Amino acid sequence: MKIVQTTLPDVKLLKPKRFGDHRGFFAETYSRRLFEGLGVNVEFLQDNHSLSATVGTVRGLHFQAPPYAQAKLVRCGRGAIFDVAVDIRRGSPTYGNWVGYELSSENGAQLYVPTGFAHGFVTLEPDSEIIYKCSEYYAPETEGALRWDDLAIGIDWPITGEAILSEKDATAPLLAEFNSPFEFRG
Numbered sequence: 765m766k767i768v769q770t771t772l773p774d775v776k777l778l779k780p781k782r783f784g785d786h787r788g789f790f791a792e793t794y795s796r797r798l799f800e801g802l803g804v805n806v807e808f809l810q811d812n813h814s815l816s817a818t819v820g821t822v823r824g825l826h827f828q829a830p831p832y833a834q835a836k837l838v839r840c841g842r843g844a845i846f847d848v849a850v851d852i853r854r855g856s857p858t859y860g861n862w863v864g865y866e867l868s869s870e871n872g873a874q875l876y877v878p879t880g881f882a883h884g885f886v887t888l889e890p891d892s893e894i895i896y897k898c899s900e901y902y903a904p905e906t907e908g909a910l911r912w913d914d915l916a917i918g919i920d921w922p923i924t925g926e927a928i929l930s931e932k933d934a935t936a937p938l939l940a941e942f943n944s945p946f947e948f949r950g
C-alpha cells in the first residue's frame with residue numbers, strides 16, 4: 765500500500781498494491797490494521813455505492829454534522845472520478861482549502877476523507893461507480909452541503925460542459941453563508 769500525504773495533512777491518498785497474473789489482479793482494498801498503522805483510528809460502519817451515468821455528474825460537496833459526522837474511504841470501481849475533500853473545520857489553518865485526485869478503476873487509488881471535511885466528486889467517464897466506506901450511519905437530519913463551484917473554495921474541477929447536479933447540490937450554500945458544525949482541534 766502506497767500512502768501519499770496531501771496538502772491537507774489529515775486527508776490521505778492511498779494506493780493499494782495490485783497482484784497481477786494471467787487472470788487479472790487481486791488487491792486488498794481495506795485493512796483496519798493498515799489504518800491503525802497510520803495512526804488513523806476509524807471504524808467504518810456503512811458501505812455506499814453510487815453509479816453516475818453521465819460525464820460531468822457532480823455529487824457534493826457533502827458532509828454529515830456531529831454526532832453523525834462521517835469519515836470516508838472512497839474508491840472508484842468503474843470509470844473515473846475527480847474526488848475532492850474540503851477542510852470545513854472552523855479555526856483550521858487550512859479552512860476552505862481543498863485537495864482533489866483522480867480515482868479510477870484503472871489506478872485503484874483511494875481517498876481517505878476524515879470528519880470535518882466536505883466530500884464531492886465529478887465523473888470523468890460515463891457509468892462511473894464509486895464504492896466508499898463511512899464511519900457513521902446515514903443520518904439525513906444531519907446532512908449538510910456546500911456549493912461545488914464556490915469561487916471562495918476555488919476547486920479546479922476538470923469539467924468542460926454543464927454539470928449534472930441534484931436539486932440539493934444546485935442550491936447548496938456558499939462558504940461565506942456557511943456556519944460549520946466542525947471545530948479545528950490542532
Ligand SMILES: Cc1cn([C@H]2C[C@H](O)[C@@H](COP(=O)(O)OP(=O)(O)O[C@H]3O[C@H](C)C(=O)[C@H](O)[C@H]3O)O2)c(=O)[nH]c1=O
Nearest residue numbers: 812814823824825826827836883884885901902903930
Ligand atoms: C448518502 C445516502 C443516501 N441515501 C439515499 C437518500 C436518497 O434517496 C438517495 C440519494 O441520496 P443523495 O442524493 O444524497 O446521494 P449523493 O448525492 O450521492 O450523496 C452522497 O454524495 C457524496 C459524494 C457523499 O460523500 C455522501 O456520502 C452523500 O452525500 O439515497 C441513503 O439511503 N443512504 C445514504 O447514506
